[in-house]
Structure formats: C-alpha cells, structure tokens
Amino acid sequence: MSDAVYQAFLEQLVTGIVNYPDEVKVTRTLDERGVLLTLAVNPKDMGLIIGRQGATAKAIRTLLRIVGIKNDARVNLKIEEPAGSTETTGRAMASMDDVVEDLKI
Numbered sequence: 583m584s585d586a587v588y589q590a591f592l593e594q595l596v597t598g599i600v601n602y603p604d605e606v607k608v609t610r611t612l613d614e615r616g617v618l619l620t621l622a623v624n625p626k627d628m629g630l631i632i633g634r635q636g637a638t639a640k641a642i643r644t645l646l647r648i649v650g651i652k653n654d655a656r657v658n659l660k661i662e663e664p665a666g667s668t669e670t671t672g673r674a675m676a677s678m679d680d681v682v683e684d685l686k687i
Contacts (some may be wrong), residue, residue, distance in 0.1 A: 586610065588657050591649060592619050595642065600627040616656030619646070625664030632661070 589610045597603035602624035609620045623631055632639050643659050650657035 588617055588646065588649060588655075589619060592621065592642070592646065592659070595645065596621060596623065596631065599630055599638070600624065601630070602627055615658060617650070618658050618660060620660045620662060622662045628661075628664055 589608050593606060593608050596606050596608075600606060600623055605622075605624040605627075607622040609622075611618045611620070621631070630638070631642075633641075639659075639661060646657045646659055
C-alpha cells in the first residue's frame, strides 16, 4: 500500500472533526521508524484534535497504527503546535525577571 494512502486517510478523518477543514494540512515523510505524518490545523481546532486529556489524539494515533499494521508499515503522527503557543500544557511560561521580582517581595 502506498504511503500516500495513510496521508489521505488522516486528512479525511481530521476534516470530519474540525471546524476549519480547509486549513487541515498533512505532510508525509519517511524516517528510520517508518512513515511520519505531521498534522497542522487551525489553532482554534487544536482542542478538538487533542480532546480531553489527549483522548482524541490518542484515538487518531491508534487508528493510524491499525491501518499501518494491516499493511506491514509503521505509521506515526506528530501534531504541530500552533504558532504563538508557549507551552503544550496551556500555562504561560514566566520570564526569569518575573520570577526574580516575585522572590523580592
């Protein structure tokens, strides 16, 4: 099975989940571990893709692995962070100056 099939499968799956399907972009690369699919979506759709406690992202990864196993391939998914985010946990990182100022008080 062609690696492009995995890319098309992921695009179709994700466009059915998000609110901005025209902004879904999947790039495919081959590395030493197999096929790596990189997913980029509108920043407003990140919550839908990740899901509560990562449940949706985990389910998408599981589906990709199943499709890959059926075709003797290893398929991995990387979800790109939207531009402007500072941390994946949603908390803003404090600068060193802010930390020092807090210690002075």
